[in-house]
Amino acid sequence: MKKRKKIIKIAIDSPAAAGAGTLAKAISKHYNLFYLDTGKIYRYLAFLKIKFPKKFNLKFIKLKIKKLKIKDLSYKFLLSDEVGTKASLIAKNKSIRKAVHSFQKNLAYNPPKKFKGSCLDGRDITYNIIPDADFKFYITADVKIRALRRLKELKHLKKKITYKEVLKSIKNRDKSDFNRKISPLRKTKDSLLINTTNLNKRACFLKIKKIIDRKLILNGNL
Ligand code: C5P
Numbered sequence: 001m002k003k004r005k006k007i008i009k010i011a012i013d014s015p016a017a018a019g020a021g022t023l024a025k026a027i028s029k030h031y032n033l034f035y036l037d038t039g040k041i042y043r044y045l046a047f048l049k050i051k052f053p054k055k056f057n058l059k060f061i062k063l064k065i066k067k068l069k070i071k072d073l074s075y076k077f078l079l080s081d082e083v084g085t086k087a088s089l090i091a092k093n094k095s096i097r098k099a100v101h102s103f104q105k106n107l108a109y110n111p112p113k114k115f116k117g118s119c120l121d122g123r124d125i126t127y128n129i130i131p132d133a134d135f136k137f138y139i140t141a142d143v144k145i146r147a148l149r150r151l152k153e154l155k156h157l158k159k160k161i162t163y164k165e166v167l168k169s170i171k172n173r174d175k176s177d178f179n180r181k182i183s184p185l186r187k188t189k190d191s192l193l194i195n196t197t198n199l200n201k202r203a204c205f206l207k208i209k210k211i212i213d214r215k216l217i218l219n220g221n222l
Contacts, residue, residue, distance in 0.1 A: 001102070001105060001106060001109060001110070002106075002109075002110050003109040003110060004109065004110050004111065007109075007111065007115075007116060007117035007118065008031060008033060008116055008117030008118075008134055008135075008216075008221070009108060009109070009117055009118055009119075009130050009132070009133045009134050009135075010024075010027065010028075010033065010117070010118070010119040010120070010133060010134065010135045010136075010137070010212075011108075011120060011125040011126040011129065011130040011133035011135070011136045011137070011191075012024050012119070012120065012121035012122075012125060012126070012136075012137045012138075012139060013121070013122060013123055013124065013125050013126045013136075013137075013138050013139075013185060013186075013187070013188075013191065014121065014123075014138065014139040014140060014185075015140060015143075015146070015170075015173075015174050015177065015178075015185060016084065016146065016150070016170050016173045016174065016177070017141075017146040017147070017149050017150040017153075017170060018139045018140050018141045018146055018196060019139060019141060019149065019196045019201070019204060020121045020137075020139040021037055021039075021121060022201055023139060023194075023196075023201070023204050023205060023208060024037070024119050024120075024121040026201070026205045027119055027205065027208055027209070027212070028119040030205075030209065031116060031117070031119075031212070032114075032115055032116045033111070033115055033116060033117045033118055033119040034107065034111035034112055034115040034117070034118045034119070035118075035119050035120075036070075036104065036107050036108070036118065036119075036120045036121075037073065037121060037122075038100075038104050038120055038121065038122035038123075038125060038129070039084075039087065039121070039122055039123075040073040040074075040078055041065075041068070041073065041100050041103065041104070042087040042088070042090055042091045042100070043073075043078040043079075043083050043084065043087045044064075044068070044072060044073055044078060045061060045064070045087070045090050045096065045100075046083050046084075046086035046087040046089075046090050047075075047077065047078060047083055048060075048061075048064060049086060049090065050082075050083070050086065058095050058096070058099065061096060061099055062099050065099055065100060065103050068103060076157065079153070079154075079157060080154075080157075080159060081150075081154060081159070081161060081165070081166065081169050084169070084173065085169055085172065085173065088172075088173045088176045088177055089176070091123070091177075091180075091183075092176065092180045092181075092182060093182075094182045097182060097183060101128070101129065104120065104122075104125075104129050105129055105130075107120070108120050108129055108130045109130075117134075118130075121139075123177055123183065123184075123185040124183035124184075124185070126138070126188045126190075126191050127186075127188045128183055134215070135192075135211070135212055135215070136188065136190055136191040136192065137191055137192050137193075137194055137208065138187035138188070138191040138192070138193050138194070139194045139196060139204075140193070140194070140195055140196070141195060141196045141197040142197045143167070143170060143171060143174065144167065145196075145197050146170055147163060147166045147167040147170050148163065150166050150170060151163050151166045154166065192211060194207060194208065
């Protein structure tokens with residue numbers, strides 16, 4: 001795999017709806033980094049499984065990943081709760097994860113030239129996809145707060161769902177993501193813990209920015 005030299009690599013892991021995506025986007029924009037929401041790839045595969053249940057085998061998956069464009073990951077239908085739940089089931093499959101890994105690693109280590117580096121968020125980024133990241137964060141929040149935030153997002157998308165349903169679905173997803181055998185979600189020792197329960201978006205961003213700036217200044221990169 002081709003690797004660009006002297007780029008900034010940020011790895012973020014987090015449970016569902018902890019605010020990692022919002023933060024990663026803001027950080028990526030600020031430092032001009034290529035942002036990849038890796039959960040969207042599993043969501044995209046879940047969508048394909050719903051749409052083409054009979055065709056959904058490893059050969060089909062590999063072909064779709066080969067043809068995958070970043071814009072394919074921005075479709076609104078990928079955001080539904082149903083797709084998220086199916087994605088976490090698909091994400092348990094070792095062969096599927098392997099097929100997705102090279103796509104993710106390639107963008108992490110070889111982001112488009114116009115960017116100074118990359119920022120990826122997901123469940124196994126800090127220890128599997130970018131183990132040598134310059135910055136590693138584990139972002140979390142109380143499950144009830146996460147459910148409220150996800151409910152707000154889904155309501156914004158005009159989805160008919162109750163708080164109780166969202167809470168149940170997030171708890172199920174946590175159970176599956178933390179307890180699966182292959183690449184479970186965990187905080188690595190070298191990841192910095194950011195708990196967003198009592199912090200607004202701006203406060204979270206500034207907290208992370210301070211950590212990044214300090215290291216970049218020390219290394220003479222800022
Ligand atoms: O981040 P998001 O909630 O969109 O991810 C959907 C699902 O994809 C997660 O619940 C998780 O099971 C799976 N996932 C994963 N590894 C990643 C990113 C997401 O297993 N790096």
